[in-house]
Amino acid sequence: MRQRTGRLLGPLLVLLLVGAGPDGSGETVSLDGDRPGERLDVTLTRVVDPAGRADSERLVAVELRLENTGSVPYEDSPAPAAHLLDTAGQRFTGTAAATGAGPSLPDTVTLAPGDSASGFVTFRVPAGAGLAAVQFALDAGLGDDVGHWSLS
Template sequence: MKKSLLVLPVLLSFALTACTGTEVTSNPDNKPAASKGQEAPPKEEGARAKIGDTITLDSGEDGLKLEVTVVKVVPSAKPKDEFNVPEPGHRFAAVQIRLKNVGSTTYDDSPGNGAQLIDDEDQQYGEGLNEIALGASIGTSVKLAPGSSRKGYLVFSVPKKVKPTKFQFTLDSGFGPQAGEWLLK
């Protein structure tokens, strides 16, 4: 009985540590002004990231930090070929992202593992391994040295009638301490 009482605090400690959760941020980074020497005006308090905005996300790994930019959204993307088609009643929606490693360690992950597309009914869809005619996917295995960047599409199969409204991205295959969220309007 005494051993089980000693083990209980340790188990509770592990349970509380595992439940720390992920912080979701939709605050875009400030962008530098086009003119040399001038700073961009700060983003409004409570401003929500949208297409074209960058959010810098921290990883659970020391020294790993990425700037993530939603470059483009294609609500209805054509498949790359006749073998790569959505299931009946669905269509492909694609989000083009740019990842830039602004940390001090190498990023080595599958970006699609941490990507979610959210529709107008608050349902979410994970990235599929599909190819579209518009351009290259970002890939299933991305390695970025500090200072390097990569751009490509993440493809989602969604019901034809839904409207994608948000995109979320989390480092560490979806288990990172921060998730960025962009409005797709």
């Protein structure tokens, strides 16, 4: 299931729940940034698991498509804006590390209104970890508006 969290209003966090496919892929979430006119449509295109091995960890790569649907340029670092949650409740921050899954999103993405970019964000997770969800927020992951794709 896909979730979109709204702005934090006092202690109340508003959640909008919408159904998604079993791997969360193909679903688009519209996210507002902190600046007026900042809006991005984010699509989880696919999940590659495993995308490689690193020591006792495995690499998981998620392909994201970012489209600037706002009225101002979007410039941000997508890797730290992405998080992978495992079934034990641990949260892993994305990196721009290369894998055989495909090209990574660049360290910094700059999109004029109407432009889009696609690429992978990589996560290092324990070898036996079960995958639960992917999250993405603007403003290097610190934005109040959070896209959530369930992977189970």
